[in-house]
Structure formats: C-alpha cells, structure tokens
Amino acid sequence: MSRPLVICDCDEVLLHFVGPFADYLAAEHGLTLGLDTFALTGNIRRGDGTAVDATEFMPLLDGFFDTHMATQTPAPGAAAALASLAERCDIVILTNVDDRHNPVRTAELARHGMPYRVVCNSGPKGAPVAALMAEYGATAGAFVDDLPPHHGSVKRAAPGVFRLHMVAEPRLRGLIPAAVDADRRIDDWPTALPVLEAALGVTQ
Ligand SMILES: [Mg+2]
Known part of the structure; x- marks a missing residue:
C-alpha cells in the first residue's frame, strides 16, 4: 500500500x-x-x-x-522532523546539484541523521516532483523548498502536492518573500512538522 x-x-x-x-x-x-x-x-x-x-x-x-x-551543518529540528514523518511516509531529498555530488550529499545527510534517498536535479522541480509522485504511487504528497520559483513549478506540474515554503537560514528569511505559489510559509521544522502531518493525513 x-x-x-x-x-x-x-x-x-x-x-x-x-x-x-x-x-x-x-x-x-x-x-x-x-x-x-x-x-x-x-x-x-x-x-x-x-x-x-x-x-x-x-x-x-x-x-x-x-x-x-x-x-554544512543541519537545520535545527530537521532530522527529528523527518524521522517522525518517515515512520508514516516515504522521504526523498530533491536537490539541485550535479549528479556527481549525490554520493557525498547522501552520506552527509545520513551522517546528520537523515538517511534518505537523494535525487539530483537541475532547473525547475515540478516535473521531477510529478515523476516521483507517480513512481511511488503516492496518494498524498508534500514539497518543501526555500526557493519561490520551485513552488510555482510544482503547483503547475503536481497541483495536488502540498507546498511548504521554508527558509531555514535566519540570515536569508528577511530577503526571501513568502512564495505566492506555496500553501504555507514556515521557517522552522518544529512548527512545520504538525502542519505537514495534517496536510499528509498522518496526524499522530
Ligand atoms: Mg534550497
């Protein structure tokens, strides 16, 4: 299932x-x-x-x-929030870096307590998000990203996916306006977790 x-x-x-x-x-x-x-x-x-x-x-x-x-150091609460979600959801990290960086990125995330599949991409994220939803046969999905254009791209390609705009870096928060195509803007994981759970229908 x-x-x-x-x-x-x-x-x-x-x-x-x-x-x-x-x-x-x-x-x-x-x-x-x-x-x-x-x-x-x-x-x-x-x-x-x-x-x-x-x-x-x-x-x-x-x-x-x-x-x-x-x-690179982990954002506060990220590993704990994903670990909680991973009990009830599949997790994929979709990152715009060259494919050759995948092994180290995967290992670094695992070292920080985030041992998940990493998919490398370039350009808009709508198409790969739609492809991943199809690959997993997922009935519900959530997308988390700091860059507003990706939320527009995902909204167009996979409109049923819940889009959370998060800027975990405090120095960038004031520089990046809330993405108009995102469903919510939340900049920290402890606050985001129950919102994602509700959107995915996996509230504990
Ligand atoms: Mg980013």
Whole structure:
C-alpha cells in the first residue's frame, strides 16, 4: 500500500548553505559573499570590491560541493522532523546539484541523521516532483523548498502536492518573500512538522 511522499530540498532547508559557502569563498578564494540581497551571483566580491562575474559562479559552487560539503551543518529540528514523518511516509531529498555530488550529499545527510534517498536535479522541480509522485504511487504528497520559483513549478506540474515554503537560514528569511505559489510559509521544522502531518493525513 502506498504511503504519503515527502519531497524535500536540501540546501537552506535541511542543511545550512550560505554560511559554509561564504567560509569556503573566503578561505579558498579570498572572496566575500554579501547578503544584502537574495542573489549569489553579483554578491561575491574580490578584495578590491569588484564583483565576480556570473560565468565564474558555477565553478565556485561546484568547487564548494566537491570539497566542502562536510562543512554544512543541519537545520535545527530537521532530522527529528523527518524521522517522525518517515515512520508514516516515504522521504526523498530533491536537490539541485550535479549528479556527481549525490554520493557525498547522501552520506552527509545520513551522517546528520537523515538517511534518505537523494535525487539530483537541475532547473525547475515540478516535473521531477510529478515523476516521483507517480513512481511511488503516492496518494498524498508534500514539497518543501526555500526557493519561490520551485513552488510555482510544482503547483503547475503536481497541483495536488502540498507546498511548504521554508527558509531555514535566519540570515536569508528577511530577503526571501513568502512564495505566492506555496500553501504555507514556515521557517522552522518544529512548527512545520504538525502542519505537514495534517496536510499528509498522518496526524499522530
Ligand atoms: Mg534550497
């Protein structure tokens, strides 16, 4: 019998990202990441104040994931909330990183108490969410992500999936408005858990 399916992003939902990424940029490249606006490209600057070009961004991002993923720390309550949901639901981590980062990302999440299947993606998440719902034969689903465009994409491709907008990183919360296509905006796991349980019909 199929169970409800929880499809959850990783960076800034389960694991902190901007802090470790900023530390990596400073230590390995002598660059500074500013957080005055919600954008990574354009906010990375050299010592002389000039911004790093957009074309240089992806190599920096992949460089971080290649060598520094182990510096990412878990969001408070994430592992406990997913463990509770996993008793009654299937869990898949849907993360926009290159496939080559899957083994380390899977191992790091497991090391932090989140031993779940990791699916790597690029671009909008609507299509992979719809595909996962079909693959699992799930009758109910929930999607958790920090980036508003993904909620629009999932709303269009899998409208029956409950969409929770979560920005687990306190420094980003004020920079990311509530996603208009999400059902709820909740930025911490202890508050989100009963809301997800209710949406999935698995209230204890
Ligand atoms: Mg994210």
